[in-house]
Amino acid sequence: MNDPHIDPTHAHAHEGGHGHGVRSEEDRISSGKVVAVGVGALVVFFFASLAAVSYLRLRQSEQPPPTIPAELGQSKIGMVEQQIFDVAVRGTRDRARRLEKLGSYGWVDRDGGVVHIPIDRAMDLVAKGVRPAQAPKGEAPPPGGQP
Amino acid sequence: MKTARLAAPLLLLLAACPRLDPMWDQPKVKAYKASKYYPDGLAMRTPPPGTVPHRAPIEPAVATGRGPDGRPLAVSPVAATAEQLARGRARFDVICATCHGVLGDGESQVALNMSLRKPPSLHQFRDLADGYIYQVISEGFGLMPSYAAELSVQDRWAVVAYVRALQLSQHAAMEQVPPEARERLEKEGR
Numbered sequence: 001m002n003d004p005h006i007d008p009t010h011a012h013a014h015e016g017g018h019g020h021g022v023r024s025e026e027d028r029i030s031s032g033k034v035v036a037v038g039v040g041a042l043v044v045f046f047f048a049s050l051a052a053v054s055y056l057r058l059r060q061s062e063q064p065p066p067t068i069p070a071e072l073g074q075s076k077i078g079m080v081e082q083q084i085f086d087v088a089v090r091g092t093r094d095r096a097r098r099l100e101k102l103g104s105y106g107w108v109d110r111d112g113g114v115v116h117i118p119i120d121r122a123m124d125l126v127a128k129g130v131r132p133a134q135a136p137k138g139e140a141p142p143p144g145g146q147p
Numbered sequence: 148m149k150t151a152r153l154a155a156p157l158l159l160l161l162a163a164c165p166r167l168d169p170m171w172d173q174p175k176v177k178a179y180k181a182s183k184y185y186p187d188g189l190a191m192r193t194p195p196p197g198t199v200p201h202r203a204p205i206e207p208a209v210a211t212g213r214g215p216d217g218r219p220l221a222v223s224p225v226a227a228t229a230e231q232l233a234r235g236r237a238r239f240d241v242i243c244a245t246c247h248g249v250l251g252d253g254e255s256q257v258a259l260n261m262s263l264r265k266p267p268s269l270h271q272f273r274d275l276a277d278g279y280i281y282q283v284i285s286e287g288f289g290l291m292p293s294y295a296a297e298l299s300v301q302d303r304w305a306v307v308a309y310v311r312a313l314q315l316s317q318h319a320a321m322e323q324v325p326p327e328a329r330e331r332l333e334k335e336g337r
Contacts, residue, residue, distance in 0.1 A: 136275075
C-alpha cells in the first residue's frame with residue numbers, strides 16, 4: 001500500500017535518482033539587477049514627468065488667459081460668505097487703517113469733546129508731564145530715576 | 148566585505164545613541180540639588196561675606212512697581228523722557244501690539260483668532276496706576292503671561308510711558324489740539 005504522504009510523481013522522480021539531468025534553478029536574487037530596475041524606473045518616470053509638464057505648459061500657452069469672474073470682490077457669492085476667505089488682506093488693510101488713525105487728528109466723541117491726536121504729539125505731551133484724563137496723578141518722578 | 152557593509156550602518160546607529168554622548172553626564176551641580184562635595188550637603192552656596200553686586204542694585208519700588216506700603220505706584224518712578232517713550236514705542240510695537248493692536252484698542256489679527264477671551268482695550272484702563280500696569284507686564288494677568296523675560300525693567304517702564312501716550316492720543320481734549328488742526332476739526336463733521 002502506498003504511503004499517502006508521498007506524492008507519487010515526486011516519489012517516481014526520486015526513483016530515477018539525479019541522473020535525469022533536470023535541476024531546479026538556484027534560489028538567488030541578483031541585487032544588482034533589482035537596483036538597476038529601480039533606477040531604470042526612476043529615470044523613466046523622470047522623463048515621463050518632464051514630458052507631461054512640457055505638454056501641459058504647451059496646452060496652457062495655447063489657451064487665452066483666464067478671465068476674472070465678475071463676482072470677485074463681492075462679500076457674498078451665491079450663498080457662500082466670502083469674508084472668511086479675506087483674512088490676509090483684511091489684516092493688512094486693518095493695520096493700515098489703524099496706523100492712519102494713530103497718526104492723524106479726528107473726532108472720537110464730538111458731543112463729549114474727545115478727539116484723537118497723532119501719537120508723536122501725544123508722546124511730546126507725555127514727555128512734558130501731561131497725563132491722560134482719569135490717570136492717577138502723583139508726585140513727579142525723581143530726576144534721573146533710572147532702573 | 149559583507150561584515151564591513153553591515154558594520155557601517157551599525158556604527159551610524161551607535162552615533163545616534165544619546166547615552167554615548169560625552170556631554171550627557173557632566174560633573175556639575177544644579178540649583179536646589181544635593182551635593183556630596185560640601186559638608187552641609189547643599190549644592191547652592193551662600194556668597195562670601197562682603198560680596199557686592201557687579202551692577203547697580205535696582206530700587207525695590209522700580210523693580211516691583213510697588214511703593215513702601217505695598218500698593219502700586221501711582222506714577223512711574225522713571226521719568227518719561229522722549230528717549231524713554233521712543234524706546235517704549237519700539238518695544239510695544241514688537242511685543243504688545245501683536246495682541247493689543249497698534250492702537251492699543253485690543254483689535255489685532257491675533258485677537259481675531261482668540262475665541263476664549265480677547266485682549267482688552269488699554270484705553271479702558273486710564274484710571275489704573277502706572278505701577279499696576281507695570282505689574283501686569285511683569286507678572287501677567289488672566290490669559291496674558293509674564294513678559295519679564297522679553298522686557299527688561301527699563302523696557303517695562305518705557306512701555307508703561309508709551310501706553311500713557313497711546314491713551315492720551317486716543318482720548319485727548321480739544322485744548323491739546325494745535326489751533327490749525329482745531330479749525331479743521333471744528334469744520335468737519337463727526
